[in-house]
Amino acid sequence: MDYYLTLINQLFLGALVTLKFFILIGIVSLFFGLLVSILGLVSNSFIKRIINIYVLIMRGTPLLLQLITIYFGLPIIGLSLSRTVAVLIAFALNYSAYFSEIFRGGFESIDKGQFEAAFVLGMKKRDTYKKIVLPQVIKRVLPSISNEIITLVKDTSLIYVVGLGELLRMGKIASNRDASLVPLLFVGLIYLLIIYALTKLLKRWERSYGYFE
Amino acid sequence: MDTLSNIVEINNLTKKFGEKIIFKELSINFKEKEITVILGPSGIGKTTLLRCICGLETVSDGEITINNQPYIKFGEVVDKKNTQKVLNDVGLVFQDFNLFPHLTVYENIRIIVKDDKLVKYWLTELGMFEKKDLYPFELSGGQKQRVAIARALILKPKLLCFDEPTSNLDSSLKMNIASIIKKISKTGTSVIIITHDELFADAVADNIIKFTDLSTNVSCR
Numbered sequence: 388m389d390y391y392l393t394l395i396n397q398l399f400l401g402a403l404v405t406l407k408f409f410i411l412i413g414i415v416s417l418f419f420g421l422l423v424s425i426l427g428l429v430s431n432s433f434i435k436r437i438i439n440i441y442v443l444i445m446r447g448t449p450l451l452l453q454l455i456t457i458y459f460g461l462p463i464i465g466l467s468l469s470r471t472v473a474v475l476i477a478f479a480l481n482y483s484a485y486f487s488e489i490f491r492g493g494f495e496s497i498d499k500g501q502f503e504a505a506f507v508l509g510m511k512k513r514d515t516y517k518k519i520v521l522p523q524v525i526k527r528v529l530p531s532i533s534n535e536i537i538t539l540v541k542d543t544s545l546i547y548v549v550g551l552g553e554l555l556r557m558g559k560i561a562s563n564r565d566a567s568l569v570p571l572l573f574v575g576l577i578y579l580l581i582i583y584a585l586t587k588l589l590k591r592w593e594r595s596y597g598y599f600e
Numbered sequence: 601m602d603t604l605s606n607i608v609e610i611n612n613l614t615k616k617f618g619e620k621i622i623f624k625e626l627s628i629n630f631k632e633k634e635i636t637v638i639l640g641p642s643g644i645g646k647t648t649l650l651r652c653i654c655g656l657e658t659v660s661d662g663e664i665t666i667n668n669q670p671y672i673k674f675g676e677v678v679d680k681k682n683t684q685k686v687l688n689d690v691g692l693v694f695q696d697f698n699l700f701p702h703l704t705v706y707e708n709i710r711i712i713v714k715d716d717k718l719v720k721y722w723l724t725e726l727g728m729f730e731k732k733d734l735y736p737f738e739l740s741g742g743q744k745q746r747v748a749i750a751r752a753l754i755l756k757p758k759l760l761c762f763d764e765p766t767s768n769l770d771s772s773l774k775m776n777i778a779s780i781i782k783k784i785s786k787t788g789t790s791v792i793i794i795t796h797d798e799l800f801a802d803a804v805a806d807n808i809i810k811f812t813d814l815s816t817n818v819s820c821r
Contacts, residue, residue: 503656504698507691508712509684509755518711522702599702600737 394561394570401557402577405543408553412478413539417532419479420486425516427487428494438487445484451545453477458549470549482539489531493524526596533589537582554578605668607632607759607790608653613662614675615648622648625662628809632667632758635781635791637801640811646794647695650761653792655687666690667758691757695764697748699736705747706732713754722750726780742773749780753789760784762793766800778804 427438445453458473468476497520505515544555558574561567608630615622622645630636638646651657652672653664661675667689670678677683700708705728709719723729726746736744745765752760762781766774774797781804785791795801801808 498698500694500696500698501700504694504700506656507654507687508751509688510712519700526702599735 394573397557397561398554398570398573398577401552401554402581404552405540405554406581408474408478408543408546408551409540411475412482412543413536415475415479416482416486416539419483421490423483423487424490424494427491442484442488445481446488450477450481450542451548453481454545454548470546470551473549474546474551478539478542482535485535486532489528489535490524492531493528494520496527497523522596526599529589529593529596533586533593536589537585540582540585541578604631604633606630606665607667608792609663609665610649610653611663611665613649613652613664614660615645615652615657616660630759630790630792631807632790633785633788634806635785635793635804636807636809637793637795637805638809638811639795639798639801642796644811646796646811647763650692650763650792650794654690654692654761655683656692688755689758691752691755691760693745693748693752693760693762693765695767697736697744697768699744699747699751701736704733704735705739708736708747709751709754712751718754722753723747726750741768742770742776745769745777746780749784753784757789759790759792762791762795764795765793766795766797774800775803 423438423441427435430438454474454477457477458468458470461468461473501519501523502515505519510519543553546553547556547559554577555574558570561570606629608628610626610628610630613626614624626649638649640646648657652659653666655671659672659675662672663670663674664672666686669686669689671683671686672678679686700711703711705723706719709722710716713719720729723732726749728743728746728750731739731743736747739747745768749760765777765781769777778800781791781793785806793801793804
């Protein structure tokens with residue numbers, strides 16, 4: 388019994404690290420993803436091209452490779468980052484690219500008539516995006532955003548590569564130490580619990596936009 | 601003697617989409633305080649003309665004057681910084697209404713003008729105050745149209761344009777919308793209606809302009 392209590396305590400600490408990074412990365416990536424997608428809509432062709440290249444690189448290379456490049460590669464050119472900062476930057480860059488594409492699809496799906504109605508009614512562009520377009524975009528993209536958010540929880544396991552003690556790493560350490568797969572079984576159950584709770588929250592968020600069609 | 605001045609004057613207006621001429625050197629005057637119907641078959645360019653007047657389309661050449669203010673000259677907007685000031689005199693009720701789906705009937709109007717008395721007034725005038733807490737998806741076509749009209753009227757435009765106002769309505773409601781438009785016109789608001797519905801045009805218009813082919817010079821004065 389003591390063994391299991393000690394194991395759960397260790398895994399709980401790992402889960403806290405996982406959740407900390409998940410929340411930080413999630414908030415930063417959603418914000419920057421939205422910003423990038425709006426920039427892509429209103430900017431000139433040069434900026435659009437830069438954004439396209441950025442998205443291609445982020446979606447076209449593995450996240451693990453990006454993380455390794457930032458943490459282990461940047462010091463070669465004299466830029467050393469802490470493990471936490473390196474993880475936040477790598478993940479934020481990667482997930483912002485995915486979110487920006489989701490938001491872009493959302494914006495492009497909004498009927499042109501909504502923009503035209505706002506224009507003939509004298510609404511400023513900023514108000515049009517904020518009060519008319521964005522609420523409709525959020526409703527449309529929520530299912531895809533929810534999907535990415537759930538993937539993010541599991542992707543945080545990649546931060547083991549820079550030596551941070553998140554949930555999976557703690558489970559592997561315990562598994563190797565005890566020559567047992569039981570810790571990994573517990574890790575799986577904890578991920579499942581986290582994602583179950585998150586799914587419920589995200590479904591509630593989606594339902595909150597269900598008042599209109 | 602003609603004492604009414606023109607709410608909109610169009611001189612030698614040409615509009616192209618790429619190489620395709622929609623209308624060429626079109627000249628029309630729309631009298632103020634009257635209901636003018638532009639009648640013609642679908643696809644002839646009536647809606648494009650209306651969209652040019654409302655600022656939703658650019659033009660290739662020509663002039664548009666709205667309420668004695670020059671809006672477009674030689675195909676270009678005269679004063680880009682004050683375009684909205686000129687277009688404030690123009691309201692448009694879209695064929696598809698374009699209500700904001702995430703806002704209630706009341707909010708659809710209040711988001712434009714934050715004046716509860718005025719919002720209540722126009723919703724009551726259009727018979728929609730009781731439905732003020734409903735969302736657009738809960739309304740019928742005729743109800744959506746009335747909300748769209750109230751929303752356009754809240755800014756007190758001097759000119760109210762309608763794009764195919766009967767296309768999304770049952771025939772029983774067409775005369776209903778005709779009487780609403782006549783009521784609006786009696787308040788002194790000029791009205792331009794685009795339609796292919798001859799019966800509706802006859803019922804509502806003070807003037808009817810028939811378009812058959814706009815791709816050659818057309819002058820209607």
